Amino acid sequence: MLSRIFPDRFVPILLATILLASLLPVRGSAVPVAQGLSTAAIVFLFFLNGVRLPRDEVLHGIRNWKLQGGALLFCFGVMALLGLGARAATAPLLPATLALGFLFLGILPSTVQSATAASSLAGGNVAASVVAAALLNLVGVAASPLLFAALAGSAGAIHGEAVLRIVSILLLPFLAGQIAQRWLRPWVLAHRGLATLMDRSAIAIAVYVAFSAAVVAGIWALLDAREIAVVGATVALLLVLSFGSAWLLGRLLGLARADRITLLFSGAQKSIAVGAPLAATLFPPAIAGMVLVPILVYHMAQLILSAWIAPVLNRSGACVPEV
Numbered sequence: 001m002l003s004r005i006f007p008d009r010f011v012p013i014l015l016a017t018i019l020l021a022s023l024l025p026v027r028g029s030a031v032p033v034a035q036g037l038s039t040a041a042i043v044f045l046f047f048l049n050g051v052r053l054p055r056d057e058v059l060h061g062i063r064n065w066k067l068q069g070g071a072l073l074f075c076f077g078v079m080a081l082l083g084l085g086a087r088a089a090t091a092p093l094l095p096a097t098l099a100l101g102f103l104f105l106g107i108l109p110s111t112v113q114s115a116t117a118a119s120s121l122a123g124g125n126v127a128a129s130v131v132a133a134a135l136l137n138l139v140g141v142a143a144s145p146l147l148f149a150a151l152a153g154s155a156g157a158i159h160g161e162a163v164l165r166i167v168s169i170l171l172l173p174f175l176a177g178q179i180a181q182r183w184l185r186p187w188v189l190a191h192r193g194l195a196t197l198m199d200r201s202a203i204a205i206a207v208y209v210a211f212s213a214a215v216v217a218g219i220w221a222l223l224d225a226r227e228i229a230v231v232g233a234t235v236a237l238l239l240v241l242s243f244g245s246a247w248l249l250g251r252l253l254g255l256a257r258a259d260r261i262t263l264l265f266s267g268a269q270k271s272i273a274v275g276a277p278l279a280a281t282l283f284p285p286a287i288a289g290m291v292l293v294p295i296l297v298y299h300m301a302q303l304i305l306s307a308w309i310a311p312v313l314n315r316s317g318a319c320v321p322e323v
Helices: 009-023 032-054 056-063 065-090 096-106 114-121 128-150 161-192 192-216 225-252 257-268 272-282 286-291 293-317
Strands: none
Touching: 009 161, 009 192, 009 286, 032 114, 032 161, 032 192, 065 096, 065 128, 065 225, 065 257, 096 128, 096 225, 096 272, 096 286, 114 128, 114 192, 114 257, 114 293, 128 257, 128 272, 225 257, 225 293, 272 293, 286 293
16 A cells, blocks of 8 residues: 555655654754764765766766756756745745745755765666766855845855865765775675665655754744645645756756756755755844745655655656667
């Protein structure tokens, strides 16, 4: 019965993770430990990606300007416009700072680990996913606050620590894996289940830690039932538009199916890992919590949606000719 509702068993695990974070969030002295565990999982994930991906595939991913350019255009162009439209549509129905959160959602870069994991589960171009995740997040450090300032009339900047974090947990582990590939790749390829376990564990840990912080901050006390319904409906519409438009753009660009899958998850997913520190930089604490509500909801929903559609794309790919 559950397999009919959830095509991938990871979806109910994600739902259980959100419920656990709501009932038993990480508090006090356990917070740094949980954050450290989440960071370690991401670092190990990208180290494994570096070990198992041949260098020629990585170089091909960098040279694939059509895919990487399409991901940049969609993530910071199309999604920014969708966020701007969602803000305008919800402004009469929600507090101004909450509606502004939809624009904030639109200008954020893609996720780091879950986009790559989803692309891998769906049969996408994993090497290009790693490159896209690195490129989008590095560009996002400068582009996201500039886009927000241009579209919302607000100024802001990300401190150098954010750049260091992106490089240290994403690029350096991947490069280290590439260096260690000669010695470790045969063992990693012989234990593929380990990579899948790390993919899913990293996502689950990130969801639990992020949602725990929101619960401790009082997210459930910030909104009434009507406002929650408006946020939920708007996020659902954004998910349909973003995932559908990303898939359509890949087709219009003439990308191969594996590259379209990479563009789908790299372009349509948004990162709470970048959103939270950016909000703390741009807004006072009293405002930051409300602005973060849309990206918190979108982030959780995109993980569930991605875990549901990735195996469907993988299965259907066997019956669809490459174009």
